Amino acid sequence: MTIGPKAQSATFRIEALSPGRLEAVRCSGIDDGGNHVFPPRAAEGGEPVRCCLRIAGPGERLLLIAYHPFNKPSPYAETGPVFVHAENCGGYPWPDRYPVEFRGRQQVFRCYDTGGNILGGHLAEPSEDVEAVIADLLANEKVEYIHTRNVVFGCYMLEIRRPAA
Numbered sequence: 073m074t075i076g077p078k079a080q081s082a083t084f085r086i087e088a089l090s091p092g093r094l095e096a097v098r099c100s101g102i103d104d105g106g107n108h109v110f111p112p113r114a115a116e117g118g119e120p121v122r123c124c125l126r127i128a129g130p131g132e133r134l135l136l137i138a139y140h141p142f143n144k145p146s147p148y149a150e151t152g153p154v155f156v157h158a159e160n161c162g163g164y165p166w167p168d169r170y171p172v173e174f175r176g177r178q179q180v181f182r183c184y185d186t187g188g189n190i191l192g193g194h195l196a197e198p199s200e201d202v203e204a205v206i207a208d209l210l211a212n213e214k215v216e217y218i219h220t221r222n223v224v225f226g227c228y229m230l231e232i233r234r235p236a237a
């Protein structure tokens with residue numbers, strides 16, 4: 073199934089927060105850092121929301137949760153704050169495309185190997201072509217996945233992997 077104008081073979085796969093893990097946080101009310109996440113807060117507008125990779129509009133109901141975006145123990149495996157929708161929003165529907173609303177931001181792209189060790193990265197300026205940055209970083213065969221993060225706060229944004237075979 074292809075949707076929209078850029079129907080071409082994907083060269084990467086964008087992973088938003090795991091819907092299953094997020095639902096567990098919403099149900100238990102406890103995040104990966106052991107914090108109580110309720111009650112929701114009303115968005116000021118402009119918050120990057122990591123469940124569906126959009127920018128929140130004013131008044132959207134958000135949770136600020138501590139999230140651990142790793143599936144293996146590693147000294148590099150950090151837990152940090154992310155905004156998510158307070159209710160199930162359906163997640164991110166275009167895994168073969170970098171999120172439109174996250175373009176034009178200064179972002180750190182951090183590369184990890186299969187063991188979760190950092191393999192370097194790239195500080196992308198707002199004017200840079202993110203597809204070219206991703207292609208360049210994935211050209212290193214040792215790179216298993218890439219995390220993007222905000223520059224000042226260091227908050228996790230999303231994960232990038234090679235497309236499923």
Ligand SMILES: [Zn+2]
Binds near residue numbers: 121125156162
């Ligand atoms: Zn969402």
